[in-house]
Amino acid sequence: MRTALSYLVAARRCEIDELGSLARTCDLIRVVSELVHRLQHERGVSNLFLASKGQQYAELRAQRIAATDTSHQAVLHLLDPEDNTAQFSGGARLYTKIALALHALDELQALRQSVSRLQCNPQANTERYKKLVNVLLALIFEAADVAVDPDISRLLIALFHLMQGKEFAGQERATGGAAFAAGCIGNEQKQSLEFLIEMQDQALQRFESFAGHLNREWQALQASMPLAELQGMRRSLLDSREGKLNRALSDQWFSCCTLRMDELHNVEMHIASVLQQLCRDKTSKLQHELDAQEQVLPAFGDPEAFSPLAAFTTQVSPESLRADSEQGTVGPHLTQAVVDMLHVQSARLQTLTEELAQVRTSLDERKLIERAKGILMTHRGLDEESAYRFLRRSAMDHNRRIVEVAQSVLSLSEVLPGPGKP
Structure with a gap:
């Protein structure tokens, strides 16, 4: 039984270590979220700089x-x-995403130089920043997928969907801004805007489904966002006759979209702070329980150390444990107390496992959809937007969920023709 209790204590120490790694991962997510937001701002102003042929926004872009x-x-x-022993949760999977993110960030200077030299247009610039942001979002997704605690995983998933929705909002800002600046909008741009608006709505709905108690604050914050103004300007873009637009609305559109994105970022930072506090609270609770368990170990050889067992069971009194000790044996009371602890620990871990499985269902479905999009892009030569539209249209035509269609595409991937093949 001493061996069992020793390993029970060791298990609790492992949980604390895992939470420590998860807390460091949450710290990383916080600074990555801030970096994504800054990149989105830089992208927006860079597009304005390009649209003006470098005549405007140079100072703001530098800022x-x-x-x-x-x-x-x-x-x-x-x-x-400085502490090289500091680890992040998730092991090889998360570390691979970190490596990919660092590699993508190495390309940032070359991207900026092409903008400074006016060697790309706003659309191409948007795509290049989009790829960089998506690599960073993939890091957030991986952190949510490998988190070992369901409460923390749930909040990380909520944060990921919020950040994804904000990225679609940034792409909408770029697409709409280019149209207003040009004074016209084509059918292809309208379709892209409709797609980006729909994807925003879906991402924010998924955020709400995982936000839990934060939804009340979210609803209150939405009341302060310029949603009515945004909807009005969207109608100007999508319902314009003959595709003509008022160029004077370009700055108003950019400001409106930027204000909304800033508000969404405030929510991101709030979630990041909640995650950090949640890690601290859970670690403190586990440490308290570990301290009590570690006090039990000497009871097997020290008759003065039984009283802490009262923290684990209400059925065993310190007096009865002391009586067992005075007889020089590990009595049935102590044995039962350890067994009770084992059962409590096992049941708690089983509950955590089941909750994690439920939380990760959304992530697993997204993985299927992303893989199916990749298959369609490879075998049918579609871009990402067209691949998603194909999945959505197929789901609607056959009255199926989009994840079911994605699974069908994956099951047929080996027999699908490649680009240019019959």
Whole structure:
């Protein structure tokens, strides 16, 4: 029984270590979220700079670049701590995503130079920043997928969907801004806007489904967002006759979209702080329980150390344990107390496992859809937007869920033709 109790204590120590790693991962997510937001601001102003042929927004762009660099350095500092033993949760999977993110960030300077030299247009610039942001979002997704605690995993999933929704909002800002600046909008741009609006709505709905008690604050915050103004300007874009637009609305559109994105970022930062506090609270609780368990170990050889067992069972009194000890044996009371602890620990871990499985269902479905999109992009030569539309249209035509259609595509992936094949 002493061996069983020793391993029970060791298990609790492992949980505390895992939470410590998860807390460091949450710290990383916080600074990555800030970096994504700065990159989105930099992208928006860079598009304005390109649209003006470099005649406007140079100073503002320089400010945005400086802010991005500050956030970038914060990420690098967290990834290169003085304590080299500091670890993040998730092992090889998360570390691979970190490596991919760092590699993508190495390309940022080349991207900026092409903008400074006016060597790309706003659409191409948006796509390049989009790829960089998506690599960082993939890191957030991985952190949510490998989290060992269901409460923390649930909040990380909520944060990921919120950040994804904000990224679609940023792409909408770029698409709409280009249209207003040009004074016209084509059918292809309208379709892209409709797609981005729909994807925003879906992402924010998924955020709400995982936000839990934060939904009340979310609803209150939405009341302060410029949603009515945004909806009105969206109608100007999508319902315009003959595709003509008022160019004077370009700055108003950009400001409106930016204000909304800033408000969404405030929610991101709030979730990040809640995650950090949740890690601290859970670690403190586990440490308290561990301290009590570690006091039990000497009871097997020290008759003075039985009283802490009262923290684990209400059926065993310190007096009865002391009586067992005075007889020089590990009596049935102590044995039963340890067995009770084992059962409580086992039941708690089983509950955590079941809750994690439920939480990760949403992530597993997204993985299927992303893989199916990749198959369609490879075998049918579609872009990401068209691939998603194909899945959605197929789901509607056959009255099925989009994840079911995605699963069908994956099951047929080996027999699908490649680009240019019959």
